Each structure stands twice: as structure tokens, then as C-alpha cells.
Amino acid sequence: MIKGLSSAGLGDVKNLEELILLASKNGFDTVDTSGKDLRNFVKDKGLTEAKNFLKEKNITISSINLSVEWRETDEVFREGLSVLLEDAKIAAKFGCTRCCTYVLPSTDYPAAYFMVLATKRLRLCAQVLKEFDIQLGLEFVGPHHLRVAWENPFIWDMQEMIDWIEVIGELNVGLLLDSYHWYTTGGTYEDITSLNPTQIVHVHLNDAKDLPVEQVLDNDRLFPGDGVINFNSFLNALVDIGYQGPVVQEILTKEPFKESAHDLAKKSGEAFTKVFSSIKN
């Protein structure tokens, strides 16, 4: 597996260049970013220099987020398609083959009809991305409070997400598996080993507080190893099915961190070393 950093969990990170440096210095191989940050990176350094910088630092781009807003009106969705294309182009130039979005577990739209719209829109996004050899990762979101944060329950179960992906019907769509959402949906080792590795587009890593699982909040995450998630089970399940893709840290918190990005990246590196120490070879 390929260890990665995102800026979520690092406090104030100036730009992609700094994220790459922090990743490189702390034992990571890859970073999550956005099309926008990639474009700024190229604007600052030029494409060749930007790519050389990554090469020197031994860092790859694991994933960009899906920038197009597929949860609102048709008009908003349409507007976003141009940026999606730009994102796909810049990502492809950097050899990035993943683009990810999360699926909230409730919605103010009528749920069945929103499923129709979401299927149509994500199918189109997937097709555009496919042209650039990019996979689309869909993240199911587990925390219980979010299941009632909007009027109608939507989808949060891994198997339901897999069935949805089948109905979307594009071969480059798969799961973003986040340890937090696996934990808050009662995920097991067997749930992961029931997958084949190519159903997983991307993996996020972070930990949960020692609370009743129903009370765990989405934006109250801990560094891997600081909480109660069984990473021995989570990571070994990934090893056992032969998953060889990225595993990227993403820590969402209510309050901004007080530590510097430098210290937080160091802490992240140590956290990864710790939780990965238990995996089989």
C-alpha cells in the first residue's frame, strides 16, 4: 500500500508544494489534492518543474476531489462540468488516476428521485474521467448524526453503495473506503475481504474517539492509532485481498489545530508507522 497525506489534519498548509515537502519528509509516498491546487502548482512552477519537483521528492498525486457539485440543481451541475474537464486534464498530466467524492447519508431532496439524479450525474462524471484514465471513488459516510442531518435518509451502507455503483454502470467507478465510515457503519474484517481490490479506488485513514458509536461525530476525528478503530483488522483485510493502492490520512476536526503543519505532519508520519507496524507481510 502507498502511504499518503492530505492537508486535512495538517492545520495551515500554504500550498501543494508545502504538502509535498511535508509528505516527503515524514515517510509518505503520495498526496491527495485538488484540480485547483494542481493548476496553482503549475502556475507557480511550470509543468515540467512541478513534475520534476514531485519526482525529486518521490511523491505522487494519489487523488483529486470531484469538484463538480452533483448534489444541487441541474444548472449548478452543468456549470461544474467545465471545471471537471480541466481537473481531469491537469490530473492526467500528473499521472493521477483517482478522483473522489463523498455521498452524504441524508438529503433534503426526496431520496428516490435524488438517487435518479445522482446516478445520471455521476455516470456522466465517470465517463468524462474515464477518457483521462481516471477512476471515480465514491465514499460512503457513516456517522449516525449525519443520517438525520437532512430530511430524508439516503445511503450509507457499503453493500448498498456497491450495488449503486453497479447501477451507475461505468467500470471506472469504485469505493473510497474510509476507516471512520467503516467503523461507524459497524464494518468488519469480512466486509472488506468480501471485496475484490479493484472495487476500492481509494482509502482514507483516521481514528475515532472512545464513545458509543452512535455518538461519534464526522468532524471529530483523531490521528490513526489515537482512538478505538481496529487498524489491525482494517489494514490486514486490505493486505489480504491484495489492495495495493493509496491509504491517505484525512483528519476532520471541529477546531483548527494549534500545532504547526510541520509538527502535525511529523505526528502523522509516526501515526502511520505505528498502525502499519501491525500489518502482515
Place this chain on the structure above:
Amino acid sequence: MIKGLSSAGLGDVKNLEELILLASKNGFDTVDTSGKDLRNFVKDKGLTEAKNFLKEKNITISSINLSVEWRETDEVFREGLSVLLEDAKIAAKFGCTRCCTYVLPSTDYPAAYFMVLATKRLRLCAQVLKEFDIQLGLEFVGPHHLRVAWENPFIWDMQEMIDWIEVIGELNVGLLLDSYHWYTTGGTYEDITSLNPTQIVHVHLNDAKDLPVEQVLDNDRLFPGDGVINFNSFLNALVDIGYQGPVVQEILTKEPFKESAHDLAKKSGEAFTKVFSSIKN
């Protein structure tokens, strides 16, 4: 348009042969039936004789119902596929090009996930039917009490149904437009003229009692012209877009009829004559 009868509204109709006779004697051109009734018809008379009988009586088969149960478990759905194939085969032999099912406006399943399953299953049904040149008509169901008859609201709006049909993504899928559901969803002349005729696979005709629309019950229907539905608007909208397919009576009632099938068919013929008298030429 092609006027048709179904057994719903005729009380005790012995079999398809009797339905055909009743249709023929009362000014109808077509009948709705089922794969099962077609098979029994062939069992009784032989295929050639059965087809000759229809020819003599100047009656065609407009539609069969979708027999496969797509609203339950995967296992039940799978079981139904064999009968679907048999139905498609026998329907094709009779030149029948429509197969219809209704979509209830609420469900005990989680709505978003049920939409995933329903999309997957109806897509497969559509593909099987397509091999036999049969269209699949999906009927949206309007009565308000049914929107809360099961735990979660599903879909009952014509436009939402059209968007769903697009996501199902098979070109032989369209609407079954029932005057009752048009009325109970507040349908207008413009709603129908916004369609192109090939989006309509089939039409049902029946009338509603003079009650507040929210109180109209699904199984409390009247003969066309006996109630408050504006057939002038409904039928002329179909004329104006060039719809040339069948319009078939379907009267669902709480209590069985007291009149004989003979009398009810006569009444049906008169009802059709009445409501069709107002349409443009």
C-alpha cells in the same frame, strides 16, 4: 387512438375469449391481458385458432402486465425471470408490443436503495422484452393515501418518472399514463403536451369521484365520464401530440360489481363513446 378494454371494470369475465367477445361487441379494438391468460387461450384453442379468433373479432392484444415481481427480494425477482421470458414469447406471437407495470408511490424499503434495485431490475426486464420487440410501460400512481401507505415516499410525479426512465437507459421504456394518476397528481393539458408521443407506451382510462383530490382512493374509480376528470383536456392533449396508441379502460373498485360482465361492457362502450365524442379530429 385505439380503444380498449381490460377485465378490470367488467366484473366476472370468464377468460380472455370472453373479454375479446365483450370488447368486439361494444366497439372496442383491443384488450389488455396477461401472459398467463394468453397461454390459457392458446391451450384452449390452439395458436392458429386463437389468432384467427382475434382476427375475426377485429381485436388486438394491446398489453400484458409485467408478471415478474421486481419489488421484493433478489431471489423472488430471479424466480420470475423464466415467466417473463414465457410471457414475452407468447405476447410476441400475438403481435403484442407492450408490457406494463405500476410503481407504487411509497415503499417499506429505504427509498434511495430501493431505487437502485428497481433500476437494475427494470433495466433487465426492459432488455429481455426488447429482444421480443416489446416496450415496457411504467405507470406512476397518484392517489395521496398511497404515498403514505408504506413507510418511505418513493416516486409519483410524471416528470420524475421520465427522468428515471432516462436513467434506466433502455430505449423501449416509457410511461403508462393513467387518467386517474394524471388527475390525482394535479396533471394538466400542458403536462401531456410536453411529452412526445413515443414517451407514452400505454394509456389507461377511468374517472374519479367528486371529492377533494387528496381523498380520492386508488380502488374507488368510476367509468369514464361518470366523475370529475377533464377528459376533454386529457384526450385532446393526446391527440395534439399525435399519440396513436391504445387507450384502455381500467376500473378498480372496492366492492365487486353487481351487474353482469355483459352489462358492464355495454356501459364501458357507451362511456368511451361519450368521452371520445369531445375530441378533435
Place this chain on the structure above:
Amino acid sequence: MIKGLSSAGLGDVKNLEELILLASKNGFDTVDTSGKDLRNFVKDKGLTEAKNFLKEKNITISSINLSVEWRETDEVFREGLSVLLEDAKIAAKFGCTRCCTYVLPSTDYPAAYFMVLATKRLRLCAQVLKEFDIQLGLEFVGPHHLRVAWENPFIWDMQEMIDWIEVIGELNVGLLLDSYHWYTTGGTYEDITSLNPTQIVHVHLNDAKDLPVEQVLDNDRLFPGDGVINFNSFLNALVDIGYQGPVVQEILTKEPFKESAHDLAKKSGEAFTKVFSSIKN
């Protein structure tokens, strides 16, 4: 039906504004153009003024051509997607609901594999266009010399095109029916009346020389009524199935015209009056 002009057949037409004027003065209701010409039109006049100009002249935009090159490499196709999006956006602003491309009857690619690529690419184009409520019209191309102009035969038959459209699987895809290609593929009145009108996205009108049909060249077309095509049959078939969309002139010739655009547009108007005089009401 809505009569229309394109610049093909008018010699030197300066820009879209002139095309609109020529159409307006000679009894036409609509014009075919391109996304690029629409953008230039807006650049010259501003969007509001451009739309007002069309309104004043009573002219609509019937169709733009599909600018993305879907017949070459993946790279070229990808490059074209941004312009496709721009085209769709500008077309939607003008209420244009059609985008068309032609399918050559032979190819230097291996035919079966090219069918795979073409299906994938046109499916994506259709989905992008659908977001802007635009249909994609695919034109089958009949002249016999083009069937051997490249190494491998591809597709030129109307029914084969219809089956392909079904496999592309997007509901906004249909035929561009050109009288020249209908004629050169031996098309009949019945071939057209076997269609439902919504299978036809767009119609082109032009005439063929009195030669053995195998010798008719693609770029040797005549004004409607000057040749041997049976427009009585072609247009009445369209009337009989209820086609109400645009019918746009497109005259491809080997040599540039000697007449002025003014004279050629006048001739076009007279040609349309003549061939349309025979159609039923």
C-alpha cells in the same frame, strides 16, 4: 415542419448574421450553424442583442454540428471535449436542441474495433449534450463511392444505424435523415414511416443528379427539386408519421458556386416552396 437553411449551398456567407438575414428574407424559419459561429455572433453583438436579432427575424437555431473529433485517437477526442462543452452551453443559450454529426460508411480503422470506440465516444458526447437538453443526431451516409473510400466498410444502412443508436443507449440520440443518403441507400416511403418521429433528430434536404445511383457522388448535390429524388414520397412520409422538426437544406458541391449568396438563398427559398407544395396538409 420547420424549413431551414445552412450555409452549404449559399456560396460565400460572411457570418451567422448574414445567414439569418438570408433565411429570413427567403421564407425560412431556422438555420443550422456551429458553436463557433454562435460564439462569434455573440462576440459581435452581445448575447441579448444576438437573441433579439433572431427574434426580430423570426429565425431559430435548429442545430449545431458536433465539433469534437470522435473518429481519431483518444487524445484528439479528449482534446475536443472542452469545445463540446462550450458548444453545448452556447447552443442552450439560444434554445438550440440539436447537435449533429455524420458517420462515414468506411474507415481505415478495423471496423469492429472502431465501432467499440465510436460507441464509447458518442455515448459520452450524448450524455454531455443531454445535460443541456440537446439531442445528438447521427447521419448515415449513402453514396456508394464512400463505402470503399477507406479500407474497411462501416455502416450506411438506416436500420443498422437505428440498432447502433439503441446500443449507444442514450435516449437523446437519434437519426439525422438526409434525403441524399436516403436516396443513395435505396430508401423508401415505408422505411421512413416505419420510424416514429422522435427517432428523427434532424432532416437535411438536397437533390441528386440523374445518374445510376451507384455513381452518385457525395459532393455533387443539387437544389431540392432539380434532380431525381422523390420529395413527394420523402416529405409526405415525414408528414405521415407526424415529424414536426426542422428540414434544412445542405448542398455539397465540388466547385464553388458562381452566384451570390443572395441569389442562391432566393433559389433555395423557391426550391423549398416547390418541393413542399406537394405535401399533404
Place this chain on the structure above:
Amino acid sequence: MIKGLSSAGLGDVKNLEELILLASKNGFDTVDTSGKDLRNFVKDKGLTEAKNFLKEKNITISSINLSVEWRETDEVFREGLSVLLEDAKIAAKFGCTRCCTYVLPSTDYPAAYFMVLATKRLRLCAQVLKEFDIQLGLEFVGPHHLRVAWENPFIWDMQEMIDWIEVIGELNVGLLLDSYHWYTTGGTYEDITSLNPTQIVHVHLNDAKDLPVEQVLDNDRLFPGDGVINFNSFLNALVDIGYQGPVVQEILTKEPFKESAHDLAKKSGEAFTKVFSSIKN
């Protein structure tokens, strides 16, 4: 990987029961068969007894062949759908999750149009199989003489097959990778390692004579290890990408074998032991 036998290469095998016995006695774990043979097996022994027999002998059912004829007329295809359903049902009862068909590299149909029909039909087969949790494996066929055995070249390249599978658009469709076809299409270690393991539904194993590759005939195959195919490369590539599915022997020959099934199965077991001895652990 799971080693398997099919009856191709064993001469006279009476029935599935005998095939299972031969597999069991010679170190195999699985067998390829057909829906028909499974039904006969159940007819002979009853379902419970048949399943117990497999369990006792430690043999699973790896794959059935796709019985529906998808290369002929629509009518023939339609006729086959009932048997496909029966096949899927019986296969599912035995826990068999694969159904495979081969794709000939040339065809008497026009190639582009045949691609349209084949896509439509295999998509439907895949959807039916999916309902029973069965994958559809498509086998590209390499021998050069077959590329000109029918009028028009079709598809024989692995990458083209993969692109086609994407266009079919069902997530349960993948490759049947046969060492013979890999060899005769100039396949390399890298061609296989460019795949992810879930793109491979099934693997066939057999060897080729020491002839110029253009002269190798489809029905002139050798036991694994008796010819010139580099199984070290082929099998290690499968190991390196983590393929854990079945690898089943299939030897097609011009003349019937002279040896008994018993002897041929023994020879098969030894051949597998030999070629598998070189793979990494």
C-alpha cells in the same frame, strides 16, 4: 490459483461425474462444464447427492459455457434465452460463478454491425447472469488462420477486447485468458501484468507446437509443457497481479485421442504439476 480440468483433452469422458472423479484423482480442484451436464448430473443423483459428491471429492464447478447462440439471428438468440436462464439457475445452485464464451476473430457478418448486435446481446446475457452472481468471461481467440476463416476480420486483440468489455458496460464481464490465444497474439508478461486480477474471469491452459506462430492452428493444441509457450512468464504474471481464480486445461485437437480418459487425466495432472513448479510463492 485453482487448478482445473475440462473434458477437452480427456478423450471419452462419460459424464460430469466421471470428469469430477478424474479431476479429483489427479490433483485438480475444479472442473469446467455446461448447464446441460449439470442438469444431467442432478437428474442422475439428485441435487443434494450431487453437491455432496463434489464436496467429498473436493471439486468445485469453475465455469459453464454460454449456451445461448449470440452469433446468429435475433430469433436464434431469443430462443436461447430460456436455456441461459436454466443454466444460470443450475450453476448458481452449485456455487458456480463463471460463464464463458469465445469470440471468433472473423465473421461473415459486416463487422461493424455485428459488433452492434454482439454488444446488445452479450449485455443482456451479462445482466441475466448477474442476477445469479455469475460473471461472463469473453475469450479472445488468437490463431491467425481464424482471422481469415470468415469474410470480415472482427476482434482478437486483448486490449481491444478490454475496450469492448467497457462498452458492454456490465461490471460482471471480463476476460477469459487462454494461454494459446495469449501466445498466438504475441502476448507478453507485461500484457498480463497491465491487467488487474478482476478483469480476468477465467484462465485456460494448453500449449502450442513449435511452428511459426502464424501457422499455429486452433485445434492443434498440446498439453501444457509439451510445446513452446512460456508458462513461466504466463503463470508468474498471473501470480504477480494476484490472480487467484481457476486455471483450467482445455486441449483442442484435430484427431480424437487414442489414450483412455484415465491416462489423459493422469497426463494432465503431471503437466500441471510441471508448469506450476516454476511459479513463485
